[in-house]
Amino acid sequence: MKKRGIHELYNSDPVAADEELWGRQTHPITRRGFLTRSSLVAMSTAVGASIPFAHLMPGGLIPAALAQSDAPFEIPGKEGLVILNDRPVNAETPAHLLDDRVTPAKHLFVRNNGIPPTTTGIDADAWTLEFGGESVAREITLTIAELKKQFKHYTYQLQLECGGNGRSEFVPPASGNQWSIGAVGCPEWTGVRLKDVLEFVGIKDDAVYVAYYGADIHASGDRNKVPISRGVPVEKALEDETLIAWAMNGEDIPPMNGYPLRFVCAGWPGSVSGKWLNKIIVRNQVHDGPKMTGTSYRIPCKPVAPGTTVPDDEMCIIESMPVKSLITFPKSGIEHADGKALSIRGHAWAGDLDVSEVHVSTDFGATWKKAALEAPANRFAWQHWSADVEFPQVGYFEIWARATDSAGRSQPMVLPGWNPKGYLNNACHRIAVQVV
Ligand SMILES: Nc1nc2c(c(=O)[nH]1)N[C@H]1C(S)=C(S)[C@@H](COP(=O)(O)O)O[C@H]1N2
Numbered sequence: 346m347k348k349r350g351i352h353e354l355y356n357s358d359p360v361a362a363d364e365e366l367w368g369r370q371t372h373p374i375t376r377r378g379f380l381t382r383s384s385l386v387a388m389s390t391a392v393g394a395s396i397p398f399a400h401l402m403p404g405g406l407i408p409a410a411l412a413q414s415d416a417p418f419e420i421p422g423k424e425g426l427v428i429l430n431d432r433p434v435n436a437e438t439p440a441h442l443l444d445d446r447v448t449p450a451k452h453l454f455v456r457n458n459g460i461p462p463t464t465t466g467i468d469a470d471a472w473t474l475e476f477g478g479e480s481v482a483r484e485i486t487l488t489i490a491e492l493k494k495q496f497k498h499y500t501y502q503l504q505l506e507c508g509g510n511g512r513s514e515f516v517p518p519a520s521g522n523q524w525s526i527g528a529v530g531c532p533e534w535t536g537v538r539l540k541d542v543l544e545f546v547g548i549k550d551d552a553v554y555v556a557y558y559g560a561d562i563h564a565s566g567d568r569n570k571v572p573i574s575r576g577v578p579v580e581k582a583l584e585d586e587t588l589i590a591w592a593m594n595g596e597d598i599p600p601m602n603g604y605p606l607r608f609v610c611a612g613w614p615g616s617v618s619g620k621w622l623n624k625i626i627v628r629n630q631v632h633d634g635p636k637m638t639g640t641s642y643r644i645p646c647k648p649v650a651p652g653t654t655v656p657d658d659e660m661c662i663i664e665s666m667p668v669k670s671l672i673t674f675p676k677s678g679i680e681h682a683d684g685k686a687l688s689i690r691g692h693a694w695a696g697d698l699d700v701s702e703v704h705v706s707t708d709f710g711a712t713w714k715k716a717a718l719e720a721p722a723n724r725f726a727w728q729h730w731s732a733d734v735e736f737p738q739v740g741y742f743e744i745w746a747r748a749t750d751s752a753g754r755s756q757p758m759v760l761p762g763w764n765p766k767g768y769l770n771n772a773c774h775r776i777a778v779q780v781v
Pocket residue numbers: 453454455456457458459505506507508558559560561572573601602603614615616617618619620621
């Protein structure tokens with residue numbers, strides 16, 4: 346059986362795939378919970394090689410060679426991204442296409458909650474940004490041309506990660522786009538500091554929150570509803586790196602990523618970075634716009650057992666994203682010649698914090714080797730890491746990467762705390778390597 350065939354089968358219908366591939370076995374193998382002693386032979390067959398470190402593999406682990414998908418999808422200008430949903434459009438980036446130090450426009454994921462506005466042919470300089478809310482001193486409107494003229498420009502490399510990145514791993518499953526690992530990117534953004542603009546507009550002493558509205562339309566088509574309007578506490582909003590941006594990587598922001606203007610507030614869930622930005626409000630209370638309440642971008646304040654129904658007043662808004670890393674080279678599933686070291690690399694990031702260390706393992710986490718780690722280009726930029734690894738013999742191996750943040754917290758090897766909507770999965774990324 347060809348590996349490709351298994352990929353396709355599993356991507357289209359995991360249950361049917363399990364039946365077709367393993368139906369005649371006494372102990373059927375499910376995609377979630379792959380490994381039991383009895384399935385070892387079947388698993389080796391499926392990955393096309395023996396697995397020398399099989400005895401170290403945690404029970405229930407699906408080999409990365411089978412768990413990952415790179416089925417092609419085309420959005421103009423976003424070639425190679427994997428579609429998760431087309432209404433609204435959501436597409437993630439396979440890890441190996443995130444190898445660039447600065448994420449190119451074509452490889453930045455797309456996460457839409459509603460219908461994007463049509464912006465082709467508009468006069469971007471005339472696009473307006475309105476200021477309002479109970480705690481704003483002056484209700485004024487500025488055009489992009491005025492923003493560009495009146496305030497100092499800043500360029501920062503800022504990481505953007507959807508709070509639901511990694512959702513597909515949760516058991517019981519969480520509804521929503523089944524992101525695997527690619528709802529993240531780190532382009533360079535150019536714009537003005539929100540704090541400079543808010544200093545000009547003026548905020549009242551009772552201000553506690555700053556929130557955005559965008560020009561996209563609710564998925565139902567109802568113009569009285571907005572798809573999403575989120576915000577952050579004033580202190581986070583006023584950080585140096587919080588931008589009102591009109592450019593990404595020195596060019597117009599791509600249409601699907603918020604052209605002509607977006608809010609960029611790095612380190613927190615991507616949902617706080619409003620696209621097609623047309624209004625900023627300063628609030629005297631925690632913002633209560635769509636996707637601020639209930640189970641949206643909120644997690645149980647205290648850990649709960651998987652599947653628990655959590656009362657509303659025991660849910661807390663997600664703030665800084667947890668430490669995480671990606672292996673961006675090589676691509677999962679490569680063949681590597683026995684006896685030679687393999688140079689691997691990737692990025693790591695840690696929400697509001699820095700990454701202090703990255704370790705890699707080739708034996709399912711039994712032993713770890715420290716990787717070389719670079720400083721970030723600026724605060725909130727992901728950090729590049731690299732390492733050389735060796736394999737003791739031919740066979741199926743996995744490379745795992747684990748980052749540690751400046752507060753000493755590391756990525757878990759297994760799924761972290763369950764929550765109703767499947768946020769904040771920062772489990773280690775892993776790739777498959779066939780040593781031949
Ligand atoms: N106006 C608007 N802003 C938005 C969204 C949206 O649907 N509409 N999605 C948010 C979410 S959930 C994420 S993760 C990021 C995704 O940004 P990207 O599509 O540029 O990658 O945008 C955020 N900003």
